[in-house]
Amino acid sequence: MEHVRNTSDFVDEVHVYEPHKASLPPLGPYLKEFWRRRRFAYEMSRSTQKASNFETALGTVWVVLNPLMLALVYYVLITILSGSASSKGATGELNLLHIVVGIFTWYYAQNAMSLGAVSVTMGGKLILNQAFPRALLPFSSVISAFIMYLPSIPVFLVIYLGFYLTDSSNTIPPLSASLVLLPVYLVILTVTSFGLAMVFGTMTVYFRDTSRFLGYLLRIWLYVTPVLYLPSKLLHHGLKGEILFYGNPLGTVIGSITALWEGQWPSVTYLLVSIAWAVVSLLLGAWLFISRERDFAVRL
Numbered sequence: 001m002e003h004v005r006n007t008s009d010f011v012d013e014v015h016v017y018e019p020h021k022a023s024l025p026p027l028g029p030y031l032k033e034f035w036r037r038r039r040f041a042y043e044m045s046r047s048t049q050k051a052s053n054f055e056t057a058l059g060t061v062w063v064v065l066n067p068l069m070l071a072l073v074y075y076v077l078i079t080i081l082s083g084s085a086s087s088k089g090a091t092g093e094l095n096l097l098h099i100v101v102g103i104f105t106w107y108y109a110q111n112a113m114s115l116g117a118v119s120v121t122m123g124g125k126l127i128l129n130q131a132f133p134r135a136l137l138p139f140s141s142v143i144s145a146f147i148m149y150l151p152s153i154p155v156f157l158v159i160y161l162g163f164y165l166t167d168s169s170n171t172i173p174p175l176s177a178s179l180v181l182l183p184v185y186l187v188i189l190t191v192t193s194f195g196l197a198m199v200f201g202t203m204t205v206y207f208r209d210t211s212r213f214l215g216y217l218l219r220i221w222l223y224v225t226p227v228l229y230l231p232s233k234l235l236h237h238g239l240k241g242e243i244l245f246y247g248n249p250l251g252t253v254i255g256s257i258t259a260l261w262e263g264q265w266p267s268v269t270y271l272l273v274s275i276a277w278a279v280v281s282l283l284l285g286a287w288l289f290i291s292r293e294r295d296f297a298v299r300l
Helices: 027-036 038-051 057-080 089-117 124-129 136-149 152-165 177-206 210-223 231-235 239-246 251-261 268-290 293-299
Strands: 002-006 011-015
Touching: 027 038, 038 136, 057 089, 057 152, 089 136, 089 152, 089 177, 089 210, 089 251, 124 293, 136 177, 177 210, 177 251, 177 268, 177 293, 231 239, 231 251, 239 251, 251 268
Parallel strands: none
Antiparallel strands: 002 011
16 A cells, blocks of 8 residues: 655655455456566576576586586486496487486476576565566576576587487487477476476565475475486386376476487377476466465565
């Protein structure tokens, strides 16, 4: 609410912020304003990248090198130290390629959720001084995560071509027409990540330790997502495996993206489950975030 005090010399406006009950604003004008200010979200993402030195040469290298080195660590732990016979030859290289593309894809979703979780609290001054759809804050985090993900695609292609050209046993499959679906699954992953970013962004406003807890949650989440192994290994555990796979918002979509790079066509079931999770994540995140965003100024 707003009080205005009049004097003979000036008009002094005093803004008083009070808690609001959770309720959705008129969605038509809100979405129209959100789309009109989409450039605003992009500029915010650029400021985030500059703050983390992403636009420098070393910053870009580190964004790719960090998940790549992590993929090598997981490859050593899972494939070599396990004593698996598949750790030798081209089959071992195929396992490494699967882990690399899985880690790159996982990092996209992880960065979107991590940046989205702190997007509101980090934008406190902006919220107190500007009127705009607050959902632009986690949206800018997703844009930042996507820009950080893009350099990983040519890097993976170079790694893949190096293994493919030196593969004398023809174990590594060639890139196939299945990659035409890659943009579709990336859109699904982006929508899912945006919805989850809004969920965690809202939670962080009310529970500031959410951002700390999220790091442990994401680590566990990584292990139950088919990033370090094939979806078939999870599904072999029967009902428990199916619950972990299909009940994971990122399970089928990341499993499908890794399959595309390996020359496989994901099943229609994977596609439908991925779309369902994208819709549920977006609707849940949007309802939770937008219905409470007028209360953010008070909580900050």
